[in-house]
Amino acid sequence: MPAIVSMRSETGSLARSAALRGALWITLIALITTGAALTLQYVGTARLIEARQHALVDDEATALLGRYRDGGVLGVAGAIERAQKLPRINEFFYLLADPAGTPLAGNLVAWPANVEEPGYHTFTTEVVSTGGQPRQRRVEARAVLLEGGFRLLVGSLSDEQWVLRERYVSSILWSFLATGVLGLLLGFWYSRRGLAFLAAATATGERFLAGRLEERLPVSGVGDEYDRLAETINRSFEEVERLVSSLRAATDGLAHDLKTPLTRIRARLELAQIENATTGRLREVVTESRQDLDGMLRLIEKVLTLARAEETGGASFEWVRLDTIVAEAVELFEPVAEDKGVRLLAQINPVRMMGSPTLLAQAATNLLDNAIKYTPVGGEVRISLESGEEFARLTVADTGPGIPAELREKALLRFARLDASRSQPGSGLGLSIVSAAARVHRGMLTLSAGNPGLVVEISFKSVAAKAASVD
């Protein structure tokens, strides 16, 4: 049950999946950026507010200290009394205390417990609002030590800073939450195509491995990297399927084509044994069997040739003159055609390409051999080699019976003979070798109707482009 296997692996791998890792990284980066931005803004604003407040408090404290210089402690107390009565935009808190901490003047009830050193301090105090409601307020105050142990405290409300801090904390929490959720969602959304593709690819691959060679990956048509990968994988699958099915057909065909002569040989020998054959008859048996064996050996030779052709790689290629190869083949078959009463017409243009000379010669001779074989007396075989900027095209057209459109594909398969009884001569490998030669040279092989007859065409791409890259 490959489907279930793939589902399990899909969920099982979620925690380790690249998509989740990607989403987490995206989220983390977003969080750090947001946090840093908020913190910078908070710190900047907080410093500004603090500086402004300190400036106000310092001004007030300096004014009071001026009174102290003129009038001593009592002068300060008087100034505090007066200042408290003035309507001010900024509300100030004052406290003048003696060395024991007893308040002498000011609007604070007692000296705050945590204020011991001179300088700025923050503390909470209860303030009664105009409506009569007591409220806890934050105060930031500057403590100054006067002579004789007297202490002065001047401060103002610092709620703004507290509000700012609270806002900062809450906004950082909220934005972290929002960024986190959005980041994760976006990350998953972003990688969901990848996840879906990987899941599909894995499932398809497993089904393919399980023997369903017709399986292919879905191609979305967007044309992105996933599509390109899917297309590459699909092409590999196609090639595997083609090789496997052609191997299967080839094995069947080969078995048939070897068994037929073997059966004949065996029957012939058995019959000679049963009939107590005479020397003369035995000689016949030997000759006939030898012919059968030679046929089998030729067949095996061709099968090996085809196998070699199919695994020929570009690494063994060399620069060849396709026109020379074709011309030689034409020269070889000219008398054959003439003997048969078939006109052989050739039109050959120069073509240089990377290739296997043997394989190309085999393709050319096979095409000519076939064309002449199937063309009736008085008919015509035309072979042409055209070349352009980006291509070369080898065409062989005959005036034989041709191949019906629905059988053309089959004609390229190994051991395919178009008569079901397989009684016609020939191994059925000729066109397969041509097809293999075309494929390893990245050529397109097409069979079409010649009206009458068959037209076989191999078009090689970018021959000139390759030629230009010599040296």
Place this chain on the structure above:
Amino acid sequence: MKLLLVEDDAQTAEYVRRALGELGHPCDYAESGIDGLTAALTGSYDAIILDRNLPGLDGLAALTALRAQGNATPVLVLSALGQVDDRIAGLRAGGDDYLAKPFSFGELIARLEAIVRRRGGLPDSQTQLLVGSLRLDLLSRTGSRNGRQIELLNKEFQLLEYLMRHAGQVVTRTMMTEAIWDYSFNPGTNVIDVHVSRLRSKIDALGETPMIRTIRGAGYRLDAV
């Protein structure tokens, strides 16, 4: 010809020796590369038939060793591997010819005779070949028989030259395909026969004795008549 056969399959060796013996060519036999090399270096042979896949010292290694000793006995390499690359490897190691298994005795004998003859054969610097009444001018690439000019197409000329250089010997269709068309494969049924029959019609005028004879089961032979 006195021959040495180096082949590890005893039955194949037995058949080959019997066939060669029937045809009047005594044949010594070695079963391994080492034995073969020893026999080749100590004995005196007209040609050696050397299998490629041998136990111990492999055929090509034995051949390389033989050549390194300065021994120039013609060697026909025999192998189950018959592809172009294998052929080239065999010839590079110092082989004179290469024959893929399975082979016919006709092919084997023809090739042996060709490589033996080639060693003591005609120098390549000749400007004309003469076989009986047939003359081939290698410079003007024309032929004549009994003073009658014979016009030859390119491949016909090459074919005739090949036959004349091997006059009196059997040459097989494969040998001709390889020598004249440089094909290591069989290009199709009877193609060579058609070319030979064309050549025949050109060199044999009415009333003249045919010079190229078909040797059944083997190939052709050009004789001085």
